[in-house]
Amino acid sequence: MLLRNIQRQTIRLFSRSSTVTSSYNQVVRKTVSDIHQFHQSQKPISVVTAHDFITAKLVDAGDIDICLVGDSLANTTLGYQDTNELTLEEMLYHVKSVSRGNDKSLIIADLPFGSFEASVEQATKSAIKLVQQGKAQGVKLEGGNKENIPTIEKLISVGIPVMGHVGLTPQKHNALGGFKLQGKDAKGALDIYQECLNLQRAGVFAIVLECIPNKIAQFITEHLNVPTIGIGAGPYTSGQVLVISDMLELKNPEESHIAKFVKPYAHFYQLGVDAMKQYKSDVESKKFPLADEHGYKVKKDVFEQFKNEAQKL
Ligand code: KIV
Numbered sequence: 184m185l186l187r188n189i190q191r192q193t194i195r196l197f198s199r200s201s202t203v204t205s206s207y208n209q210v211v212r213k214t215v216s217d218i219h220q221f222h223q224s225q226k227p228i229s230v231v232t233a234h235d236f237i238t239a240k241l242v243d244a245g246d247i248d249i250c251l252v253g254d255s256l257a258n259t260t261l262g263y264q265d266t267n268e269l270t271l272e273e274m275l276y277h278v279k280s281v282s283r284g285n286d287k288s289l290i291i292a293d294l295p296f297g298s299f300e301a302s303v304e305q306a307t308k309s310a311i312k313l314v315q316q317g318k319a320q321g322v323k324l325e326g327g328n329k330e331n332i333p334t335i336e337k338l339i340s341v342g343i344p345v346m347g348h349v350g351l352t353p354q355k356h357n358a359l360g361g362f363k364l365q366g367k368d369a370k371g372a373l374d375i376y377q378e379c380l381n382l383q384r385a386g387v388f389a390i391v392l393e394c395i396p397n398k399i400a401q402f403i404t405e406h407l408n409v410p411t412i413g414i415g416a417g418p419y420t421s422g423q424v425l426v427i428s429d430m431l432e433l434k435n436p437e438e439s440h441i442a443k444f445v446k447p448y449a450h451f452y453q454l455g456v457d458a459m460k461q462y463k464s465d466v467e468s469k470k471f472p473l474a475d476e477h478g479y480k481v482k483k484d485v486f487e488q489f490k491n492e493a494q495k496l
Contacts, residue, residue, distance in 0.1 A: 210286045211287070212286060212287055212289065212290075213248055213249070213287065217289070218249065218389060218410065219388065219410075221248065222389075222409070222421050227422050227423070228248050228389070228410055228422025228423075229248045229422060230248065230424035231245070231249075231251070231426075231430065232250075232251045232253040232255060232256075232424070232425070232426045233251070233285065234252065234280075234427065235260070235281065236283050236284035238281075238427050239280070239281040239285040240285065241431075243284065243287050243288060246287060247288050248289065248422070249288055249290075249291055249422075250281060250289070251292075251323065252274070252277055252278045252290065252292040252317075253293050253323070253426065254266040254274065254293040254296070254353075255353070255426045255428075256277055257273075259426060259433075261273070266295070266296060267354060267357075270295060271294075271295055271312065271313075273295075274292065274294075274298075274313070278290070278313055278317030278318070278319050279316065279317050282317060282318035282319065289321070290318070290319045290321075291319060291322065291344075291346050292313040292317055292319035292322055292323070294313070294324040295354075296354040299334060300330075303337045306334040306337070306338065307337055307338060307341060310322045310343050311341070320344065321343060321346060322338065322343060322344075323345070323346040323348055323391065324348065325348045325349075325353075325354045325355065326349070326352055327378030327381045328381070329381065331381075332382075335347070335385040335386065335387060336385050339386045339387075344388045345385075345386070345387045346387060346391065347378075347379070347390040347391065349375050349378045349379060349390060349391070350375055350393040350394050350395040351363065351364070351365050351393040351395070363394070365395050366396060366399045372395070375399065375403070376402070376406075379407055379411075380407075382409075383407055387409060388409060388410075389410045389412055390407070390409060390410075390412070391412045391424060392412070392420060393413075393414045393415055394415035394416070396417070397417025397418070397419060400413055400419060401419035404419055404420050410422055412424050415442060415443070416444075425445065426445075429442075429447065430445070431447070431449045431451045432447035432449060432450045432451055432452050433451050433455075434452055
């Protein structure tokens with residue numbers, strides 16, 4: 184009884200959040216505190232990207248901890264050459280769609296290239312847009328160099344949780360000379376570790392480590408107090424992230440370069456193509472639609488009346 188009263192009071196206390204209702208079969212969205220707790224208890228953190236309502240629903244149904252609206256949206260879903268073409272307005276449109284489709288994961292949105300680098304003020308306005316209009320619970324931004332730190336501190340000071348991202352940072356692919364493994368030599372690995380320390384000091388709640396050697400990721404993970412989320416960083420990070428189009432194999436694997444670190448958990452592309460072919464064949468052979476199974480009936484007298492009147496037209 185006492186426990187129930189405490190539960191009821193807790194629900195009332197947090198009832199200003201839209202996903203928490205006063206019923207017991209409520210849906211409670213994960214927060215940065217949950218992520219912190221998972222890290223403390225060494226529970227691996229699952230992260231998957233979503234780019235719209237329908238992919239967000241999949242992430243939600245899979246009870247994934249963090250749903251990342253990554254700017255990989257640009258090349259995986261929107262057909263752009265690279266992430267640098269994506270604008271803040273486009274990102275916002277997709278974050279809104281993801282938020283409508285996911286009630287349970289912590290939703291983090293990427294700050295796209297060009298939406299945060301110019302000034303702390305620009306970054307703050309962009310991040311507020313993603314949180315206020317997009318209903319994201321936090322933002323991710325690439326890079327942990329000294330220039331980004333005042334920005335990150337400001338965002339955290341206004342109440343926006345920030346996720347860092349180091350190693351291969353695709354927004355800087357022009358400067359990095361492509362999409363390559365980072366931290367291969369001691370100097371490169373040290374720079375990445377230094378960025379992680381800068382980010383941790385600034386107050387990020389987690390850091391994505393992208394495409395760096397396993398042992399470097401392990402060292403960094405063991406020497407930080409915040410969780411690391413790996414992609415192409417091996418098994419020794421605090422969590423893992425995969426891009427949804429990679430993990431579901433939504434693209435033709437024969438036409439796209441698949442990074443070594445990707446594991447497809449399903450083969451949606453082939454399923455989709457097979458379904459298209461079967462449908463075309465059914466339409467052409469008149470196997471679809473079937474009158475009774477897929478069609479609607481009209482009453483005999485209604486049809487007779489319709490026919491009589493129609494013939495007069
Ligand atoms: O944009 C994205 O999807 C990302 C992940 C690869 C971490 O940043």
